Amino acid sequence: MALKTAIYMRVSTADQSVDSQRLELQEFIERRDDLExxxxYADVISGTREKRDQLDRLMIDARQRKIDVVVFFDLSRLTRKGLSHAISLLDEWQQAGMRPICYSYPGLDFTDEAGIGNWHLGRALSQLEPPPDRQASLRAQRKVMAALLAWMAEQERKMIQRRIKAGLAARKAKGKQQGRVPLPMKTVNYARRLRQEGLSYAAIGQKLKISKGNAFNACQA
Known part of the structure; x- marks a missing residue:
């Protein structure tokens, strides 16, 4: 009997779309004879937020045994809060009887024999003794992989934040520099004359090889 399989998707803002995730995950389920x-379930919310309407609905349906498996695109769609949050979510899913599949990382597929049953990632990482058999080894490998991928997702989020801050700082510094360098009076007078002739600020900027904003400022000076 095929396993009842749900799709979980997430984007951060309303101007983003889950369509690309949906298409890939639908095709993945279609290719698997053991899934239906x-x-x-699609949330439009930051991956750092723990409270999510659709994720909560997914958990309710899982506990009611409406779902056997949940497929998600990658761990960044699941969480951006790092290892502890990833462990918590994946453990909750397993305890609710729902087996996770991470589409982007085939090793994180808990629908086979090695992935069935409760698993606790935190305990697995803290146990240094070698696993007693191959099945236990496979489980341990998947849990370690999940931990590493969650850490990578957290680092990616921090990197994006750093890039945004750096970009804002660079634009701010550039704006200050432009503001401190006045246009030559000859350019200002020429800009005013062109404006009186009916040219737009954009046209003045193109003619004088200055920005539209500087053209406006020159005419207002």
Whole structure:
């Protein structure tokens, strides 16, 4: 009997779309004879937020045994809060009887024999003794992989934040520099004359090889 499989998707803002995630995950389920579609759950919210309407609905349906498996695109769609949050979510899913599949990382597929049953990632990482058999080894490998990928997702979020801050700082510094360098009076007078002739600020900027904003400032000076 095919496993009832849900799709979980997430984007951060309303101007983003889950369509690309949906297409890939639907095709993935279609290719698997052991899976059958059982609904879609899509949140529009930051991955750092723990409270999510659709994720909560997914958990309710899982506890009611409406879902056997949940497929998500990658760990960054699941969480951006790092290892502890990833462990918590994946453990909750397993305890609710729902087996996770991470589409982007085939090793994180808990629908086979090695992935069935409760698993606790935190304990697995803290146990240094070698696993007693191959199945235990496979479980341990998947858990370590999940931890590493969650850490990578957290680092990616921090990197994006750093890039945004750096970009804002660079634009701010550039704006200050431009503001401190006045246009030559000859350019200012020429800009005013062109404006009186009916040219737009954009046209004045193009003619004088200055920005539209500087053209406006020259005419207002």
């Amino acid at each position: 579609p059982a609904g879609e």
